[in-house]
Amino acid sequence: MLPCSLVTAQRPDSSEANLVPLPLSKARFVLMLSENPFLQPSSLALLAPDFSKIKHEHYLPAFEAGMEEQLAQVQAIANTSEAPSFENTLVPLEKSGEILKRVQAVFFNMSASNNDDAIQAIEEKIAPRLASHSDDIFLNKKLFARVEVLWNKRSQTDWNEEQQRLLKEYYESFVRAGARLTDEQQKRVRAINEELSSMTTQFQNNLLAITKERAVVVDDIALLEGLSTGDVAAAKEAAQAKGQPGKYLLAITNTTRQPILLSLANREMRKRVWLASANRGLGEAGGLDNRPLVLGMARLRAERAEILGYANHASYTLENQMAANPAAAMKMLRDLAPGVVAKAKTEAADIMRFMQADGIEGEPAPWDWEYYSEKVRAEKYKIDENLVKPYFEMESVLQNGVFYTYGRLYGIQFKERKDLPVYHPTVRVFDVLGADGKQIGLFYADYFQRDSKRGGAWMDAFISQSRLLHQLPVVVNVMNIPSPAAGEPTLLSLDHVMTMFHELGHGVHGLFSAVEYPTLSGTSVPRDFVEFPSTFHEDWAIHPEVLANYARHNKTGESIPKDLLNKSIAANKFNKGYETLEYVSAALLDLGWHSISSKDAPTDVVAFENELLKKFGMDYAPVPPRYRTTYFAHIWSGGYSASYYAYLWSEVLAADAFAHMTKLGGLTPANGAAYREKILSKGGTREVMQQYKDFRGQEPTVDALLVRRGLQ
Numbered sequence: 080m081l082p083c084s085l086v087t088a089q090r091p092d093s094s095e096a097n098l099v100p101l102p103l104s105k106a107r108f109v110l111m112l113s114e115n116p117f118l119q120p121s122s123l124a125l126l127a128p129d130f131s132k133i134k135h136e137h138y139l140p141a142f143e144a145g146m147e148e149q150l151a152q153v154q155a156i157a158n159t160s161e162a163p164s165f166e167n168t169l170v171p172l173e174k175s176g177e178i179l180k181r182v183q184a185v186f187f188n189m190s191a192s193n194n195d196d197a198i199q200a201i202e203e204k205i206a207p208r209l210a211s212h213s214d215d216i217f218l219n220k221k222l223f224a225r226v227e228v229l230w231n232k233r234s235q236t237d238w239n240e241e242q243q244r245l246l247k248e249y250y251e252s253f254v255r256a257g258a259r260l261t262d263e264q265q266k267r268v269r270a271i272n273e274e275l276s277s278m279t280t281q282f283q284n285n286l287l288a289i290t291k292e293r294a295v296v297v298d299d300i301a302l303l304e305g306l307s308t309g310d311v312a313a314a315k316e317a318a319q320a321k322g323q324p325g326k327y328l329l330a331i332t333n334t335t336r337q338p339i340l341l342s343l344a345n346r347e348m349r350k351r352v353w354l355a356s357a358n359r360g361l362g363e364a365g366g367l368d369n370r371p372l373v374l375g376m377a378r379l380r381a382e383r384a385e386i387l388g389y390a391n392h393a394s395y396t397l398e399n400q401m402a403a404n405p406a407a408a409m410k411m412l413r414d415l416a417p418g419v420v421a422k423a424k425t426e427a428a429d430i431m432r433f434m435q436a437d438g439i440e441g442e443p444a445p446w447d448w449e450y451y452s453e454k455v456r457a458e459k460y461k462i463d464e465n466l467v468k469p470y471f472e473m474e475s476v477l478q479n480g481v482f483y484t485y486g487r488l489y490g491i492q493f494k495e496r497k498d499l500p501v502y503h504p505t506v507r508v509f510d511v512l513g514a515d516g517k518q519i520g521l522f523y524a525d526y527f528q529r530d531s532k533r534g535g536a537w538m539d540a541f542i543s544q545s546r547l548l549h550q551l552p553v554v555v556n557v558m559n560i561p562s563p564a565a566g567e568p569t570l571l572s573l574d575h576v577m578t579m580f581h582e583l584g585h586g587v588h589g590l591f592s593a594v595e596y597p598t599l600s601g602t603s604v605p606r607d608f609v610e611f612p613s614t615f616h617e618d619w620a621i622h623p624e625v626l627a628n629y630a631r632h633n634k635t636g637e638s639i640p641k642d643l644l645n646k647s648i649a650a651n652k653f654n655k656g657y658e659t660l661e662y663v664s665a666a667l668l669d670l671g672w673h674s675i676s677s678k679d680a681p682t683d684v685v686a687f688e689n690e691l692l693k694k695f696g697m698d699y700a701p702v703p704p705r706y707r708t709t710y711f712a713h714i715w716s717g718g719y720s721a722s723y724y725a726y727l728w729s730e731v732l733a734a735d736a737f738a739h740m741t742k743l744g745g746l747t748p749a750n751g752a753a754y755r756e757k758i759l760s761k762g763g764t765r766e767v768m769q770q771y772k773d774f775r776g777q778e779p780t781v782d783a784l785l786v787r788r789g790l791q
């Protein structure tokens with residue numbers, strides 16, 4: 080299972096920002112002061128947002144007031160005549176921007192989980208303003224000069240580890256934004272940022288257009304053999320909507336492989352669909368061509384990194400990640416490649432048996448894989464989901480599974496309370512109490528699917544823990560569980576069950592945070608570490624003691640039969656060779672594109688891909704990369720450049736840590752206490768590899784991951 084998309088606190092990142100001055104009329108500022116709930120701290124428990132008062136019209140004025148307030152605070156710090164000290168520079172920076180933080184935390188949560196046209200319009204307006212606001216802080220030369228004085232004397236001070244980490248965060252944020260460059264260099268970086276920002280938009284727009292362009296239109300219904308009647312009807316409607324009545328339109332989406340390939344029986348049709356997907360953006364037959372765009376973006380990112388003093392964009396991006404440098408991330412991919420390719424080849428052998436029965440000889444083509452692997456699955460792991468689901472009734476999973484596990488490990492309790500206002504009637508609120516009965520924080524659970532919510536699952540914080548700001552954590556978990564029919568129980572799939580455990584893993588990373596400074600709170604850790612606590616907690620969902628406690632039939636109360644459970648778990652490991660290989664080869668392309676230098680940038684996209692995959696032994700034709708370069712939105716427009724590897728990196732840690740804990744007795748308070756103290760309470764106050772070694776006694780290896788994914 081690929082990890083969720085965690086929404087972390089909005090950290091300033093000016094790397095691809097436009098610089099726009101901040102206009103704000105005085106009259107408007109005065110007007111909005113009346114009754115805007117963001118302008119003062121909430122009066123509710125733990126500063127929880129007062130959703131009974133928050134309205135759409137409060138957001139923009141609060142953003143503007145918040146930016147104005149923070150800018151004034153920052154300028155006051157920069158202009159002070161006292162010699163720079165930790166207390167007169169970093170502490171007030173940490174305290175600055177209260178209004179902005181308040182409105183950001185609520186707004187971006189609503190944008191993700193309770194969106195509408197008005198919220199979207201506000202977001203479009205405010206996103207570039209926030210980027211330039213961040214530049215206004217991190218390109219402020221006077222302010223940087225003060226931080227630099229502190230940086231240069233850091234070894235002669237008695238600042239503790241957390242203070243040293245905070246200084247490092249600030250110093251690096253300034254340097255990485257370009258604060259140390261000459262005016263000439265800064266000018267070039269700003270120009271590159273602007274160009275990249277418009278190329279990013281161009282890439283996104285192209286991809287939308289390409290998706291339409293690549294749809295496969297079919298005249299003859301016979302070619303759609305294998306599709307359900309519902310799918311056929313939808314294809315017919317889609318064609319009708321595009322002005323082609325009587326025909327059938329198959330849309331192309333997202334990854335190289337296409338969900339529809341699972342059921343299309345006609346091999347020529349499968350080939351047509353697959354080629355339409357895999358050639359997206361390659362300008363085939365006069366179609367849209369993304370090649371010049373991605374070549375240009377890769378070259379500009381390389382140039383910017385070089386100006387900032389790095390060998391390449393990947394070195395720049397990974398510098399403050401756990402991997403620390405591209406070579407370490409590459410090594411993980413290189414170490415995994417042989418085992419993963421071997422596993423995919425054994426999966427291919429199973430597939431070929433079914434192909435032969437259809438009279439097809441030789442290796443599967445990429446358009447055959449899904450169709451025939453579905454037949455293998457049906458033979459090996461025939462499970463009726465409807466037999467499993469009654470054992471996973473949502474309330475029992477939550478109370479007797481998730482809360483039970485976290486209670487056993489950490490001695491905490493979740494007590495529902497109904498007095499706090501919520502942003503949607505299905506959202507629930509729980510007090511999180513320690514073993515001593517003392518309040519640790521608040522936990523909001525927003526589990527049900529609705530149209531106004533983005534897909535997937537994530538965690539976020541309304542309030543981040545900080546001793547400096549006297550704040551306890553207020554966190555939220557969001558999922559997309561379909562609502563049951565009226566009067567019916569909510570029965571979950573095993574996948575949803577594991578996601579619930581996963582998200583509360585992020586949740587306790589926020590809840591157990593025990594830090595002084597908000598910048599270092601909870602999940603403010605590198606991207607390749609942040610999915611570690613969440614993925615680690617997933618595996619408790621199938622731990623025998625935990626299952627025995629929650630997986631009971633919703634009508635009879637009987638425990639889930641062992642063979643049914645084992646089959647479900649085995650089915651979860653099915654096709655992992657294919658899934659892992661398509662993932663690691665995409666991660667390799669990402670690192671490859673961001674390891675080039677601007678002087679000898681590639682000129683041929685497809686040749687570059689092919690050479691790279693071959694060099695790393697990942698050129699196994701039946702399993703192409705999950706994304707090819709010309710439609711790899713994560714890395715060109717999704718903020719994951721040189722970071723796609725991070726999901727698997729975190730999973731290596733999760734598997735290694737879980738295996739370690741299992742050896743030490745599994746679900747015990749002692750294990751929970753160690754994990755909480757060494758990892759979950761630390762946030763960004765200690766270097767993350769050090770945190771890991773503190774807990775584990777050594778660096779992680781990939782061995783446990785191979786077992787977890789059934790690759791050994």
Ligand SMILES: [Zn+2]
Binds near residue numbers: 082585
């Ligand atoms: Zn996650």
